[in-house]
Amino acid sequence: MEQQGDAAGPRDAAQAQGGSRPAAFGAAAILSLAVPVCLAQVAGAAVAGGDGITTGSFATLWTRLAPQLAYGLQSALVLMAFVLGLLIWQRRAQRHIGWLLVLMPGWVVMIGLAPLSSWRTGIAVILAPWLLWCAVHYLMRRMRRHDRRMHRALLAQALIFPAALLLPLPATRIAAFALWWLGAQLLVAMAWHLWHLWQDMFLPTLEERYPQSDFVLSCVLIGFGVLAILTAWALPGSGLAGILGPLCLLGLGLHRVRGFARALTQSELAVLQGELRLQERIAELERHFEQVAETKLEQVTERERKRIAADLHDDLGAKLLTIVHTSESDRISTLAREALEEMRLSVRGLTGKPVQLLDALGDWRAEVVSRLAQANILAEWKSPAEDIEHTFPARAYVQTTRILRESVSNIIKHSGATHCVISCSAQDGYFSVVIQDNGQGIPLELEGRLDKGHGMASMKARAKQMHGQCLVESGPGWGTVIRLTIPL
Incomplete structure (x- = not known):
């Protein structure tokens, strides 16, 4: 209670x-x-x-x-x-x-x-x-x-x-x-x-x-x-x-x-993304300016090449042609003709258009076989198949032509060979030329110094300019082998 x-x-x-x-x-x-x-x-x-x-x-x-x-x-x-x-x-x-x-x-x-x-x-x-x-x-x-x-x-x-x-x-x-x-x-x-x-x-x-x-x-x-x-x-x-x-x-x-x-977080993220996009844009502009500068440089270089080629053709070419036709000395006339050919080749390298590989092989074969025949050397030319469809830049054509000329000149002047085999091939994106003679080879006193004398240094330098290589193999009594490989 x-x-x-x-x-x-x-x-x-x-x-x-x-x-x-x-x-x-x-x-x-x-x-x-x-x-x-x-x-x-x-x-x-x-x-x-x-x-x-x-x-x-x-x-x-x-x-x-x-x-x-x-x-x-x-x-x-x-x-x-x-x-x-x-x-x-x-x-x-x-x-x-x-x-x-x-x-x-x-x-x-x-x-x-x-x-x-x-x-x-x-x-x-x-x-x-x-x-x-x-x-x-x-x-x-x-x-x-x-x-x-x-x-x-x-x-x-x-x-x-x-x-x-x-x-x-x-x-x-x-x-x-x-x-x-x-x-x-x-x-x-x-x-x-x-x-x-x-x-x-x-x-x-x-x-x-x-x-x-x-x-x-x-x-x-x-x-x-x-x-x-x-x-x-x-x-x-x-x-x-x-x-x-x-x-x-x-x-x-x-x-x-x-x-x-x-x-606030989203705005900070947007600012960060904007900075990244700005950096990418700046990098893109830098690349664009570099490309423009390179293009401008190429255009200026091309114009200068054309000017030099025109001067060589109009001045030096005309004078050499005059010497060829007016000289009473056969030796002077021959030297002038060779100089005229070299000048024309240089002009072609400065202003020429890309050359079909088959056409280039025809030019090289005619020149090499003709020069070796004049020196009483039997020339054997081996060409690749005729269905290849590759082009050579004008500059690469000129450099390869000069390497072949230097090689033939060395064979004629120093090898004492009676037979020469030239093999050409184009496969896997590379063009190769192998020149082999049966001459006396390079003397022992020059062993280890194959890149000195006989124009071999210039041949290697020209191949390197084309991102290729030029190898020389030789020994007393078994001839000389020159291997040229350049990318197509």
């Missing part, structure tokens, strides 16, 4: 607190499932020992804690509004967040008007439609949408609502109607916002799609707002709306701060 009397005492005390009794009981029913550990620590040793939690004591505890928690959240809202203001000042493109910034201190002011008196009720009725106007504008501007008719309707509502205070009705009834009417509008706006976020997750391009993680977070945050409205309707005196509402606004503010951080 004493225990029942002790338990009845707190219930009587709770009932004596006034008209908020049903709300207190409802809040106790909700929060007793969410915070049992916290209540066990606060209620004292009797509660922690397992004697049970009475409804009256919980309502008293909630009545004490709810205003403190709401005050802390309101202070956090003011600080968050200040942070958002700094971010908006740094990035003017995010001005739509200003609607959320205004909504935060507006909520603090409206909640600060409670407990309601007659004049505070009037101020809350005047302020509430303006806060709804800010909330709807933020939700729409965040989706990059703007409806002028909606803007005008909300503005007209905010201007007309104060006239309701002139009606012969109690201020509490007007405030209750405003809570239901404006809360319903806000629920519709939040549902519209979530619907469009859902649609944005399925846009065609990946860059335009709304991230799924952000959608889930938005649902959770707006869910706090929905719960705040529902608890304000069902449990108007519980204080839950004063906690859930700031949680929703704080979450939205932190979400925008996270968006700022993500945008």
